[in-house]
Amino acid sequence: MFWKRQFPILITAFVAFVMIAAFFIPKPNIAVARDNLQQWFLIVVTFTMVLGLLNLLLVSYQKARRGRKEDRFYQWVTIAGLLGTIIAGFLGGGIDGPAFDFIFEHIYKPLSATIFSLLAFYVASASFRAFRAKSVMATILLITAFIVMLGRVPLGEWVSGWLVGTKFEFLYLPTITDWIMEVMNMAGQRAVLMGAALGLIATGIKIILGIERSYLGGE
Amino acid sequence: MTFLEKLDRLDRRIIFLIIGIAVFTPLLFKVPVKVPGSPIVQSIYEGIEALPEGSIILLSFDYDPSTLAELQPMSEAVVYHCVQKKHKMVFMGLWPQGPKLAQGIMDDVGPRNNLEYGVDYVNLGYKTGGLVLISSMGSAITDPFPTDTYGASLSTLPLFKDLKTLRDFDYVVSMSAGDPGIKHWVMIAQDRFKVPVGGGVTAVSAPAFYAYYNSGQLQGLMGGLRGAAEYETLIDVSGSASLGMSAQNWAHLMIILFIIIGNTTMLILKRRKEKSRGR
Numbered sequence: 001m002f003w004k005r006q007f008p009i010l011i012t013a014f015v016a017f018v019m020i021a022a023f024f025i026p027k028p029n030i031a032v033a034r035d036n037l038q039q040w041f042l043i044v045v046t047f048t049m050v051l052g053l054l055n056l057l058l059v060s061y062q063k064a065r066r067g068r069k070e071d072r073f074y075q076w077v078t079i080a081g082l083l084g085t086i087i088a089g090f091l092g093g094g095i096d097g098p099a100f101d102f103i104f105e106h107i108y109k110p111l112s113a114t115i116f117s118l119l120a121f122y123v124a125s126a127s128f129r130a131f132r133a134k135s136v137m138a139t140i141l142l143i144t145a146f147i148v149m150l151g152r153v154p155l156g157e158w159v160s161g162w163l164v165g166t167k168f169e170f171l172y173l174p175t176i177t178d179w180i181m182e183v184m185n186m187a188g189q190r191a192v193l194m195g196a197a198l199g200l201i202a203t204g205i206k207i208i209l210g211i212e213r214s215y216l217g218g219e
Numbered sequence: 220m221t222f223l224e225k226l227d228r229l230d231r232r233i234i235f236l237i238i239g240i241a242v243f244t245p246l247l248f249k250v251p252v253k254v255p256g257s258p259i260v261q262s263i264y265e266g267i268e269a270l271p272e273g274s275i276i277l278l279s280f281d282y283d284p285s286t287l288a289e290l291q292p293m294s295e296a297v298v299y300h301c302v303q304k305k306h307k308m309v310f311m312g313l314w315p316q317g318p319k320l321a322q323g324i325m326d327d328v329g330p331r332n333n334l335e336y337g338v339d340y341v342n343l344g345y346k347t348g349g350l351v352l353i354s355s356m357g358s359a360i361t362d363p364f365p366t367d368t369y370g371a372s373l374s375t376l377p378l379f380k381d382l383k384t385l386r387d388f389d390y391v392v393s394m395s396a397g398d399p400g401i402k403h404w405v406m407i408a409q410d411r412f413k414v415p416v417g418g419g420v421t422a423v424s425a426p427a428f429y430a431y432y433n434s435g436q437l438q439g440l441m442g443g444l445r446g447a448a449e450y451e452t453l454i455d456v457s458g459s460a461s462l463g464m465s466a467q468n469w470a471h472l473m474i475i476l477f478i479i480i481g482n483t484t485m486l487i488l489k490r491r492k493e494k495s496r497g498r
Binding site: 031035038039041042045046049095096104105108109110112113115116117120121123124125127128129131132133142145146149150152153154155174178181182185186189190192193 | 229231234235237238239242252254257283284285286287288316319322323346347348351352354355358359362363368369422426427429430433443445464467468470471472473474475477478480481482485486
């Protein structure tokens, strides 16, 4: 039990105290300890990537053998893609070799960009079906989104450009958009950021003191 | 079923088709749209512009090809600006695919401007670690990056003769699609090592960074394709962002029309329903 519970908590607390001390005490000895710990972290994280790779391979293989029939093909595609890219990288001259380059430039890049681009179509469909003024709050959200969407593209400048130089210049859409972003949005974002930061500090203290142990698994 | 009821239940494939046409047609005709630079974008431009010739800029490509359409034009614009100003560039990535995307830009820009690898620019590649990696660069760049992405020792590269730690950079630009990214550069490079940080993010995540800009922790920010198009206007280059703005313009217009149609239909049908109930 000691090696599984107390020992990892001791390591966590030790590392945390060294890092905190290094931040507040500018002494070379502590800086050296901090630098060493950072190097260890980078090495450990690199190994977790290998672990993740093996895990993906194992889970995909298990699903390809015993998973839902209709999903099995996609699991084999994942495995083939993973192994194919690794082989291309190792045997085809590294990440700058023609084989890896071909996979990255002509398969991975366009596929990845295409999947993300599909969002535009779903946003359009959702805007038609779900973006409805069903309550006061929804209406405020709708009007705000409307202004920001117009103000973020040249269309907003074309539509409201004639207002510039008149006493109604404050209604120029890009100006309203900037105000929404820099005043209303920022106030909300600040509250979220501060709340998250306080939560992070509280969680950090709980982890250092061994109160929060969920990262060890179990419990 | 009346016309309005049919419209209310419009097949989503028709919406997809309309959006497809709205995006594709402007791209086909390649009409660039110039967008004036806003203060938040101008701040990065001025930060890089004000640096003396030969300053060293760290460009961190913290994204992958999924956000290529928004972030690659930003990267290209900043690289063009650095080349115009004859700044030295060091590329790296907190995301595995980032340095490869940087290489794609330099394969084109480098030979056209007679830039010499190792002297004018270096690609450090990718290392895992995010925040800790940046912090480690603050002690010594060679700690996390003993070699560049091609395996050459940094001590053999002329650019790294006087470049030892993160503090030696004159500016950090992070093009960021998430975590790790620009927030971590602000936390370590700007807040701890006092190196000015600017950068670009996707349009959807830009609102979260206005607070950093307002507090002065972030020198400037490009948000989405518009941010990139603004930067292109500032450096007087008509690149992929200016071309893409035309498509985005039409896509936004279509979405706005969909919202108007959807809400108008809903209101009319609702009123009709209430009337028929009243009878």
